[in-house]
Amino acid sequence: MLLLAPQLCAADITIWYSHQSESFIEGLVSRFEQETATRVSLVQFEPEKIKAEIILGAQYGGVPDLIFVPSDFLGLYRQMQLEPIPEQWLSTELAQDARETALVDGSYWGVPIIQGNHLMLFYNKQYVANPATSWKSIRTSVTQFQQLHLMPVGWNYSDMYYLVPFLSAFNGRPIYGDLISLNTPAMVQALNFYHQLAQDNVVDGNCDYNCSQKLFIKGETAYAINGDWAYQDLKRELGDNLGVTLLPTVEGKVMHPMKSTFVFAIPEKSRDGSNKKEHIRHFLKFVQRKDNQEWVYQSHRLLPVDQKLFNQVVKQATGDELVILKQLQLAEQMPSLTAMAIAWQAMKKGYLRFKDGLSAEEAAAYMQQLAFTQQQRLQN
Structure with missing residues (x-):
């Protein structure tokens, strides 16, 4: 309202x-x-x-x-x-x-x-002695964390700001210059990888920002993806148990959050x-x-x-x-363009269709079509 x-x-x-x-x-x-x-x-x-x-x-x-x-x-x-x-x-x-x-x-x-305004990987030192540097490493620890009644990682799963670093690892970007680029092999790979993390119980796909932050503070997740804006609040809550590290690699490729x-x-x-x-x-x-x-x-x-x-x-x-x-140095500048605002909206709607059953290929094509339609509407 x-x-x-x-x-x-x-x-x-x-x-x-x-x-x-x-x-x-x-x-x-x-x-x-x-x-x-x-x-x-x-x-x-x-x-x-x-x-x-x-x-x-x-x-x-x-x-x-x-x-x-x-x-x-x-x-x-x-x-x-x-x-x-x-x-x-x-x-x-x-x-x-x-x-x-x-x-x-x-x-x-x-x-x-x-x-x-960039994303990083936080971890709880009570459960993690040596922070993971790859998603492969986190995956291999799922059973270990489950035995401790922990979810491995938490983040605002349905927010596309958190999808983009995965997209970057597959050499994709939402826009190039002022051209929206969503119907790409990189988007298909990113969507499938992202979805599989939830399917494999690496992350709770139904957890939003407040949910994921509360669970991390309560010690119910070992890791959390969050932004630099959350550092001071998390430090106040976890004290010396809070650790910070770079986002994990995806199949050996660096993740680049936006800034x-x-x-x-x-x-x-x-x-x-x-x-x-x-x-x-x-x-x-x-x-x-x-x-x-x-x-x-x-x-x-x-x-x-x-x-x-x-x-x-x-x-x-x-x-x-x-x-x-160091994570800031690896981040990519988010353009202040109308195309970027359109891309966010199109990614969100396409992701929801993907979550409801569209294939990654169909979702990527749907994103692109939505973006094109919105651009045409704004130009007329």
Whole structure:
């Protein structure tokens, strides 16, 4: 159900966000409120729901002042009716690759705040002494984990963000340039491999994000695939029992997760006076400031987009930080293009058909046809 901005009218700024680390965004906003006495209201959405809510809000009214979303959302700036960001609002210290994630069709549509957003393999040291480097190794341990009443691995199985690293291991990508590429041998191989992991009880195919994270924290799975955003929460819960390593190889081939930035973007709406715009501008300047970027990393281990600070993080990294950065190096940048947004939707619907009985070949063809149809619709 769509949440309407009038419910939050007492605030100077209203923000919708989808980041999994609730404490990160709440802490950042609290720092801003304390420094400026500006009132901010936050509404958190499940990641798979916020895109539809923003588009519906743009069409029928009820959008907030700011949204905090992955940078690939910016490819839908027309559908979301976003306002372009003045270039002078972007920090001069912003890393160039992070800046480019906000640039679509010659305009900036968001302000990057953190980077990474990439998947890794976490493990519980109570059950795993030497973490697996391949899926073959994890498969051979299934019986051992079952004897301990453990599921080997958990992740948000039906989220296509978790399928893409498997696709990459078979030399596939959802898009090449601005061309969607889903009906490929790589997609067929990835779907079959992914499905077989669930069939062989390596992973629970019915477990979503909340389910998989809770089971890992409770010590009911040995491994978990999750993002850098979850590291601090998992560390707080598991302490020294938490381990982090690279995603396992698939038949000897490296998995490449996607990476992106998280950005603040401005939905187009009638502003109630000039103060509103000033509040937004001050907030965006605040969250880009080096001391706040540093607080985000020190408190939540979310990678900064300030280039000098990021260089400092790389130089001083040890232990788990080195693993997080090494996995980042193996990640592929998620394009901020309309084609990427279409590909996500098409993959999801095609995967559901595959789960309901279509062959992998039929599902891949269905994905491609859906993507083509949606592209044609948007162009007309």
